[in-house]
Amino acid sequence: QLQLQESGPGLVKSSETLSLxxxxxxxxxxxxxYYWGWIRQPPGKGLEWIxxxxxxxxTYYNPSLKSRVTISVDTSKNQFSLQLSSVTAADTAVxxxxxxxxxxxxxxxxxxGTMVTVSS
Amino acid sequence: xxxxxxxxSVSGSPGQSITISCTGTSSDVGTYNLVSWYQQHxxxxxxxxxxxxxxxxxxxxxxxxxxxxxxxxxxxISGLQAxxxxxxxxxxxxxxxxxxxxxxxxxxxx
Numbered sequence: 379q380l381q382l383q384e385s386g387p388g389l390v391k392s393s394e395t396l397s398l399x400x401x402x403x404x405x406x407x408x409x410x411x412y413y414w415g416w417i418r419q420p421p422g423k424g425l426e427w428i429x430x431x432x433x434x435x436x437t438y439y440n441p442s443l444k445s446r447v448t449i450s451v452d453t454s455k456n457q458f459s460l461q462l463s464s465v466t467a468a469d470t471a472v473x474x475x476x477x478x479x480x481x482x483x484x485x486x487x488x489x490x491g492t493m494v495t496v497s498s
Numbered sequence: 499x500x501x502x503x504x505x506x507s508v509s510g511s512p513g514q515s516i517t518i519s520c521t522g523t524s525s526d527v528g529t530y531n532l533v534s535w536y537q538q539h540x541x542x543x544x545x546x547x548x549x550x551x552x553x554x555x556x557x558x559x560x561x562x563x564x565x566x567x568x569x570x571x572x573x574x575i576s577g578l579q580a581x582x583x584x585x586x587x588x589x590x591x592x593x594x595x596x597x598x599x600x601x602x603x604x605x606x607x608x
Contacts, residue, residue, distance in 0.1 A: 424602040438595030484534030484549035
């Protein structure tokens with residue numbers, strides 16, 4: 379079955395750029411049936427949608443993060459990536475990658491999540 | 499784009515029913531029938547329990563049901579079981595490819 383796995387540094391310095399990659403296994407990222415997204419959760423807090431991407435490269439971003447976020451896709455590697463610039467302590471969170479069905483079935487598959495801490 | 503409003507906590511005894519509300523606006527919950535609900539146990543990734551407001555993915559117990567009225571969506575869990583104790587989040591489409599989550603509700607099974 380399809381699985382998602384986040385990877386990237388667990389510690390990022392303040393003002394620098396956070397970079398994470400999500401590797402899709404057991405299925406193709408190029409399917410027309412899905413979007414791929416990033417969702418984060420600060421410690422002890424709720425979920426926040428960061429953005430989504432289609433295999434064609436079309437992107438959608440949370441308006442509150444749009445100026446700092448870039449999501450890209452590499453279909454040859456079956457991966458999609460997140461870059462968040464100018465990070466602060468407020469960006470410390472568990473970052474999840476997830477799959478969204480175009481059939482409106484919600485975010486149906488999630489990665490295990492990766493904790494990213496922003497240090498000063 | 500503001501987070502959807504959920505109660506911080508709800509509780510119920512085994513066998514009882516509880517309902518969690520999720521209030522949005524006419525720009526999200528009120529316009530689109532694209533509300534989903536997620537269950538999250540501590541240290542785990544969320545799992546979708548309801549999509550399109552009222553539909554259950556295969557494998558999800560029929561004790562979970564969803565509804566919507568105006569700008570408010572609701573998740574009802576009937577026949578509460580100890581394993582239902584978790585955090586629950588609603589999520590709504592907000593137009594132009596964007597999504598918004600609720601603040602989350604902690605369910606305690608007494």
